[in-house]
Amino acid sequence: MTDFTVLRTAEQVGKLVVKWRKAGMRIGFVPTMGALHKGHLSLVSLALGETDRVIVSIFVNPAQFDRGDDLESYPGTCDEDLMKLDDAGAHCVFLPSADEIYPEGFSTSVHVSGLTDTLCGKYRPGHFDGVATVCAVLFDIVRPDIAVFGRKDAQQLAVVRRMVDDLRLGVEVLVGEIVREPDGLAMSSRNSNLNPEERVQSAVIHGGLSKASELVAEGVRDADRICDAVREFIGMAPLASIQYLGLVDPETMMHVEKLNAPGLLAVAVYFGNTRLIDNVILKPDRS
């Protein structure tokens, strides 16, 4: 186990970071909203492999929830999270209050245009403004060399990368691969909200995405044909309700009709009130 500190204010984090920097250390950062699972811990391990000190933030960011009930039902498991992060070798957990991140009078919002118009952005108004704003604030507090984000939130990853480039924030954004349950369901904090029947049926999401990869391997390039097959597969689960399914360019998030270059097939599916997202990169070359 490493030295492990839990800090609650930006000032405390700033002082620690200055001390580490003076000692010539590189700093990695993993922003989270808690309810940690193996997917998050894989991001911590990626950051540990690249840097000398790793800070993880746990902040359930109200600005990125478009539905109040979603915010209320978001799982909170702080004590377990701290134990997991200690075991995983993180050096510091930043656990701010809402006032610490958004002090009275806070009036700024970061909007990344274009690539937030499709997929989740279309159905969750303001969500990516909330994500971009909190990430900008957290990057300013932590001043990391690298920040690690998971590929499961592929549109979030693209938004953060665009913001970092556009605002020249000087943070290298690294991506951690999707970690899955044995039946293929992508790990997510929201999985714990599924009832047993929903949980069993939720495996169709990965099944549908795998079907798409198979079709592409067989030479299918037409987005509609691929999406129809995935819809049919997911439709086999009576409790599944697809919110969106789209094949897009992985950087711009613009829809593509033909797969002439690697494309991101992204899906959001409701099981009851629980909304799950997942994706796969489809590669048209057969090598």
Ligand code: PAF
């Ligand atoms: O992916 C998440 O958990 C959140 O969107 C993030 C990046 C921590 C911002 O609140």
